[in-house]
Amino acid sequence: MSIEYAALSDCGKTRVLNEDSFLVGNEDKPKIFILADGMGGHNAGEIASKMMADTAMDFLRENSDDASEGIRSYGRLLAASIAHANTVLFSAQAEKAELCGMGTTSDICAVWDEEFCVAHVGDSRVYILKGEKIKQITKDHSVVEMMVDNGTITQQEAKTHPQRNIITRAVGTSERIKTDISHQKWSEGDVIIMCSDGLTNMLSDAAIADIVRSAPTLGEAAANLVREANSAGGFDNITVILIKRQVRG
Secondary structure: OOEEEEEEEEOOOOOOOOOEEEEEOOOOOOEEEEEEEEEOOOOHHHHHHHHHHHHHHHHHHHOHHHHOOOHHHHHHHHHHHHHHHHHHHHHHHHHOHHHOOOEEOEEEEEEOOOEEEEEEEOOOEEEEEEOOEEEEOOOOOEHHHHHHHOOOOOHHHHOOOOOOOOEOOOEOOOOOOOOEEEEEEOOOOOEEEEEOHHHHOOOOHHHHHHHHHHOOOHHHHHHHHHHHHHHOOOOOOEEEEEEEEOOOO
């Protein structure tokens, strides 16, 4: 598979703990990328995000033969991995009182040479950068997104709304979970951007695109994104995964 990637996570300027987690699978096809942003009292958010990432990755490795029919089949497998992680997190709260109320966002990206599949829960995001254009693939499961949809507020007002951090769907908070699945094509030079809201609450989509395009390497792009988010306030943990389909020489 002709791709390159870079990933970076940072606590931010105001948080004591980093409750974000990410994992990259070592498999060749598809290659798996997981990003999670946890929530909960004490350190439960940190536990939730790590538990989700570890549990989902283990599930995918153990059940990879169940997705032999291609990307559509693998999308169902991604949803099943999140459902399994949801059960594990939900059950853990019944066993340990200190974990009660924990939950996490979940974005899993499975990448092939010419296409990729995204499984999404929460308000972490996945974008595709194609040349000059950046497109958000996922839809936030949040209170403000619902308000935008029903016309109560504008997209611009949502950026500063006091309820912008309240999500309506998270792994581990209920007995069952609904996962959004998206199948996408990508071309040489395209970049998939996975990130927690610690990035998107600090930087506009246009700024994110400009930073990624202008950096000479993905590693520098990831570092620059984190640095600029911190310079803008760094009010939350910041995690970013960049995946690029390489241009063949």
